[in-house]
Amino acid sequence: MNLSEKKQNNIFIILICLIASTIIFREFSTGLIILFALFNVFFFKKTHFKKRDIVFILIIASPFLLDILFFWNNDSFFLGLKSAEKRFSLILFPIILVGHYKKINLKMLLKCYVLITTILLTILFCRYIILNTNDFLKYANGIDLWEIGYHFANSFGTHAPALNMHVSFAALAALYMLFKDSKHYYFLLYLILFFFVLYINTRIAIVNCIVCSLLILVLEFFKKKKQLKEIFKGILVLGVALFICLSLFTLAFPRVIEKFTTDSFSNMDKIGRIDELEKPETKHGSLVMRLSIWKASLELAKENLWIGYGASDSKRELVNYFEKTNQKHLAKWKFPVHNQYIDFLLKFGIFGSIVVIVFVLFIGYLGLKLESSIIICFFIIFFVSNLTDDFLIRYDGIIFSGLWASIFANQLKFKLIEKN
Structure with a gap:
């Protein structure tokens, strides 16, 4: 492909920007990611990594690597593969963006x-x-x-x-x-x-x-x-x-x-007992529902603390636990964990919780090292949001975190190069 360096970088930035802006449109965004990956194949020779860059890539890719490492723990080969495929972008983005030969213009x-x-x-x-x-x-x-x-x-x-x-x-x-x-x-x-x-x-x-x-x-x-x-x-x-x-x-x-x-704070005395409400579909607060789910999830996680229940099977096991403990409302709606740190504990055991905490804290580390208020705020948003939801099981959350974490890591890579 005969493109000048300037044109190549302009296309590179445009594709990143379009991916970041259209995360809410899954099919369109996926098409852009595929196009972005294919575009970068032509320029892969310019990609270069130092040992420090490999560490950055491994941290950002760590949730995907967990899928691979614990793949044997899934009952279903297809569902395990589907779970890993969902998080594949967490290794794709850092390889391309951290390995990029040029500093990304963050302001632009x-x-x-x-x-x-x-x-x-x-x-x-x-x-x-x-x-x-x-x-x-x-x-x-x-x-x-x-x-x-x-x-x-x-x-x-x-x-x-x-x-x-x-x-x-x-x-x-x-x-x-x-x-x-x-x-x-x-x-x-x-x-x-x-x-x-x-x-x-x-x-x-x-x-x-x-x-x-x-x-x-x-x-x-x-x-x-x-x-x-x-x-x-x-x-x-x-x-x-x-x-x-x-x-x-x-x-x-x-x-x-x-x-x-x-x-927000209604019926806090009904944690684990939402079915005792007259109309549990409409009468519980969001916090009591989440606390009930977290309580059940932690009780279940204790039974298999070291290896978890598998990326594809943990939700099924949680719903079964709702039924076993007679929590009919939670079982009926098959609620996910609504806490990413507990969700990975349930999926991969203690190692899963450690990995997701390191993944999120790494973004905060990038913000502090770069002395960047916007990166620090990104860390706060993602850290807090995952206390009440599980965004590393959703396409939009995975792309959102993986893309921006890789962009921020690219900034630190070149800051450290400029210092040397």
């Missing part, structure tokens, strides 16, 4: 990522209003607000918590670019994306977005050696903007306040 990538994500979400929201006018008006009138974000996400075939993890990072990337590029339109993009975070309305993403927004502001001001007075002014301006957004949103959708308070 984030700029394109924020713009494309904002445009896509705006189009999808307009489409949603047109095709689901009655539902949109119903929510606008405060009816059935518990389903608002899930209904929007379902309208284009994705899962609300996964979508909001992606959107909250895009919002933070817009705020980060405001400091790096000094273009005021990034603040507008941030507010638009923050609106979508609120509309999709998953608690963890909203809290993560607010906390990390303030963190970016403080870290970037300190990096620029601003006086405490200026930092305080910045926090005040951002705080006022967030307060106005939250106030307007809660005025339009008052049910949100109840969701974050009463609903």
Whole structure:
């Protein structure tokens, strides 16, 4: 392939940006990943690794390597293969991105990522209003607000918590670019994306977005050696903007306040006993449900602590345990673990929990070594999100973490090269 180095790198960045921005469209994103892999085959000779790079690759690929190492522990060859195939990108991305001969332009990538994500979400929201006018008006009138974000996400075939993890990072990337590029339109993009975070309305993403927004502001001001007075002014301006957004949103959708308070912590005396509720389908809080699942998962994990139950069989074993302990509601809906750290404990035993913790902490390590507020925030988002969900069993969570972790590792690789 006769491409100049400049054209090659432009295509390289465009493909990465498109993959990152279209994770919510699984089939389209998969096609882009295949195209990206084929494109890089032509330039594999330029790929180079040092011992340190191999370590980076192995850490990012570690969840996939667990699938291979514990493949024998699956009852079904096909289901075991399917589980490993789902996480294959965790070795593909670091080989290509960490091994890339050139430092990826992170600022350009984030700029394109924020713009494309904002445009896509705006189009999808307009489409949603047109095709689901009655539902949109119903929510606008405060009816059935518990389903608002899930209904929007379902309208284009994705899962609300996964979508909001992606959107909250895009919002933070817009705020980060405001400091790096000094273009005021990034603040507008941030507010638009923050609106979508609120509309999709998953608690963890909203809290993560607010906390990390303030963190970016403080870290970037300190990096620029601003006086405490200026930092305080910045926090005040951002705080006022967030307060106005939250106030307007809660005025339009008052049910949100109840969701974050009463609903979240209701029926905490029913942990492991959700079936005792009159209507368990609608009357339990999300926390009591998760705590019930975690309790059952840990009880089951203790019975096979060293090797787990296999990547393809752990959910079946968990559902069987729900039935065995007479937790009919959990068995009926066949809930997954909703905690990635416990999920890998159930799948692969103690070694699985260690691997997933190292995988997530590695992203935090990259943020600290690079002194990058956006990478530190990515770590916080992914670490906290996996406390209440299991994103390394989902396509969008796997691609989201593997792609960005590999990009960040590429940044550290070249920082260390420049030092030497």
